[in-house]
Amino acid sequence: MNTADAAYHVVHDYPGGSESLGPRVDISAAVLRNKVNRTPPKEGKRHHLTLEEAVRITDFTDDDRILRAWARQRGLLLVKAPAGSSECDMGMLEKVAAFMIASGVFGKEIYDSLADGRVDQREVGRVENAGNHVMTEVAEVVQRMKGMVG
Structure with a gap:
């Protein structure tokens, strides 16, 4: 999955989709929906998700799919750091x-x-x-x- 597809799924899989997520990450629902839309617009300008917005969405949803997709594109793997200094x-x-x-x-x-x-x-x-x-x-x-x- 590429980063654009991952962003689409993160937004649309969030309960309530862009209508619910947009206001929580300071992006209007309609603009957020357009930013992650996988179909090019027939007319006008296409909106693009900025890196800052992708970070806000990832942090708020606690969904790492955009980050994982970007890592895979770069040939990298993400590894979650251990929560504590000791492990049982x-x-x-x-x-x-x-x-x-x-x-x-x-x-x-x-x-x-x-x-x-x-x-x-x-x-x-x-x-x-x-x-x-x-x-x-x-x-x-x-x-x-x-x-x-x-």
Whole structure:
């Protein structure tokens, strides 16, 4: 998903959509709707979401899809920093379990894409997304381990 698609979905998936979210991030509902509209206007000027607005929307909604899409475009992965300076055994176990689940999904996506003897772009995208998720989970385990040092 690219950043424009991510912005569209963040706004439209917010309860009440642009009508509800716009006033909360200091953008009129109609302007916000136009800024994330994926269909070019027939006439007139198209509105564009600024970086500052994208940050406000991300912060307010607590939805990282725009940021994640931008990171993927740049070939990067986002890793959430550990909340505290120490980590409990149960939290670490949960992170390792999340990594194992992500690894299973990654393996299944590869298996499914190869099952018919050919691979299409949609399948590659699913494998790539699942692989990115595995790498993110690994990085989060490492971050948690770093939080345990001390």
